[in-house]
Amino acid sequence: MQSPAELTVDLRQLVITIAHTVDLVGVDDLLHGRRVGMLAAELAKRMGWSDAERVMLYDAGLLHDCGVSSTRVHRRLVDDLEWEGAQEHCDRGFALLKDFPPLAHLAPIILYHHTRWEQFDPAMQVQDTARYANLIYLADRIDVLAAPYQADQTVLEHSSAIRERLAAERGRLFSPELVDAFLALSEEEAFWLALRPDWVQQYQAQIESFADSRTIDWAGIKQCAEIFAAIIDAKSSYTEQHSRGVARLARHLAARLGLDWASCEKIEVAGLLHDIGKLQIPDEIIEGTNPLTEHEFDLMKGHSYGTLQVLWRLQAIQDIARWAAYHHETPDGHGYPFHLRGDDLPLPARIINVADVFQAMAQDRPYRAAMAPEKILSTLQERVAAGSADADVVAALAADLQNCHRIALATGA
Numbered sequence: 001m002q003s004p005a006e007l008t009v010d011l012r013q014l015v016i017t018i019a020h021t022v023d024l025v026g027v028d029d030l031l032h033g034r035r036v037g038m039l040a041a042e043l044a045k046r047m048g049w050s051d052a053e054r055v056m057l058y059d060a061g062l063l064h065d066c067g068v069s070s071t072r073v074h075r076r077l078v079d080d081l082e083w084e085g086a087q088e089h090c091d092r093g094f095a096l097l098k099d100f101p102p103l104a105h106l107a108p109i110i111l112y113h114h115t116r117w118e119q120f121d122p123a124m125q126v127q128d129t130a131r132y133a134n135l136i137y138l139a140d141r142i143d144v145l146a147a148p149y150q151a152d153q154t155v156l157e158h159s160s161a162i163r164e165r166l167a168a169e170r171g172r173l174f175s176p177e178l179v180d181a182f183l184a185l186s187e188e189e190a191f192w193l194a195l196r197p198d199w200v201q202q203y204q205a206q207i208e209s210f211a212d213s214r215t216i217d218w219a220g221i222k223q224c225a226e227i228f229a230a231i232i233d234a235k236s237s238y239t240e241q242h243s244r245g246v247a248r249l250a251r252h253l254a255a256r257l258g259l260d261w262a263s264c265e266k267i268e269v270a271g272l273l274h275d276i277g278k279l280q281i282p283d284e285i286i287e288g289t290n291p292l293t294e295h296e297f298d299l300m301k302g303h304s305y306g307t308l309q310v311l312w313r314l315q316a317i318q319d320i321a322r323w324a325a326y327h328h329e330t331p332d333g334h335g336y337p338f339h340l341r342g343d344d345l346p347l348p349a350r351i352i353n354v355a356d357v358f359q360a361m362a363q364d365r366p367y368r369a370a371m372a373p374e375k376i377l378s379t380l381q382e383r384v385a386a387g388s389a390d391a392d393v394v395a396a397l398a399a400d401l402q403n404c405h406r407i408a409l410a411t412g413a
């Protein structure tokens with residue numbers, strides 16, 4: 001196996017993978033961040049800003065909503081032009097990125113991307129942070145007003161009304177120069193036509209072709225995986241620390257099963273990433289107290305497949321992506337979504353499966369209280385007897401039960 005120390009991923013691919021992850025929260029409109037990125041880059045170009053600023057603002061647009069994990073919050077942000085609860089996701093997004101050096105420069109922009117232009121004092125208004133953040137704010141609000149007309153392709157019909165609505169915010173929500181640039185640019189039909197899904201994805205490919213790209217080493221990949229986990233776990237108070245608990249426990253079990261350092265490192269990262277696809281599940285299903293309907297269960301079954309799809313760009317970590325995506329596969333072949341069994345189901349995936357079940361049962365859920373470790377173990381042993389959990393992994397857990405329970409629930413790093 002390739003040592004993690006030798007693994008690198010491309011920063012550009014990583015940024016797009018985070019964007020794809022964050023966009024899942026849109027549930028059935030999965031291009032909000034990418035449209036905002038495109039609008040931001042086009043506005044920056046119109047303002048006469050440099051190519052480097054244009055690419056940077058594209059990235060800021062891609063990631064501007066990284067502080068939104070809840071589908072309910074997402075809906076509020078796209079339903080209202082101004083929502084009094086908007087600042088919280090800006091604060092969250094800032095906190096997520098500020099300590100990750102490759103993306104830390106975007107954190108202040110995200111922090112102020114719902115700040116009204118008139119709220120900045122004059123000294124702040126001349127600073128780049130305020131100008132950039134206000135541009136993201138405008139790009140975001142353009143998309144919010146135009147998005148309802150994407151599905152039936154009637155954006156052009158509504159473009160005048162959108163222009164008037166935003167012109168009314170000149171000097172209030174948005175800087176006068178920005179609004180003027182928007183009004184000039186949006187006279188062109190092309191501005192609105194570019195928002196169609198195919199063209200948004202084509203735009204992404206164009207930006208990728210000239211954006212400079214650095215590589216991220218294993219330490220950076222791990223740090224970024226923690227950011228992914230924080231985004232995933234912020235979805236609901238019930239899932240707080242879930243991914244991080246699964247990751248630590250899976251690593252601990254892997255070490256107890258005698259796996260080498262390289263495997264333990266990768267298993268921990270797979271644990272951090274395993275539930276990426278859950279971001280697309282509406283909060284009401286995650287937090288519901290009734291048994292899932294068949295349709296809801298079908299939606300749930302899509303989440304681990306979603307994890308695999310989102311991670312496809314990160315070629316260097318495809319083994320990790322598969323282990324993450326197989327976390328609902330079971331040794332008897334009755335898991336989902338691939339029905340893997342025998343040698344096709346690798347040990348790291350079996351470990352993450354057990355760690356996932358254990359951690360989830362150790363936490364409160366809307367429909368039951370947290371279970372005691374002994375009770376979780378007996379449930380897992382029943383699963384082993386039925387063929388739906390790995391015997392060796394559960395034996396390793398049984399041999400160190402209290403410690404495993406502590407690790408699964410430990411908060412913080």
Ligand SMILES: [Fe+2]
Nearest residue numbers: 064065077140
């Ligand atoms: Fe947004």
Ligand SMILES: [Fe+2]
Nearest residue numbers: 274275304327
């Ligand atoms: Fe899951």
Ligand SMILES: [Fe+2]
Nearest residue numbers: 242274275356
């Ligand atoms: Fe999970």
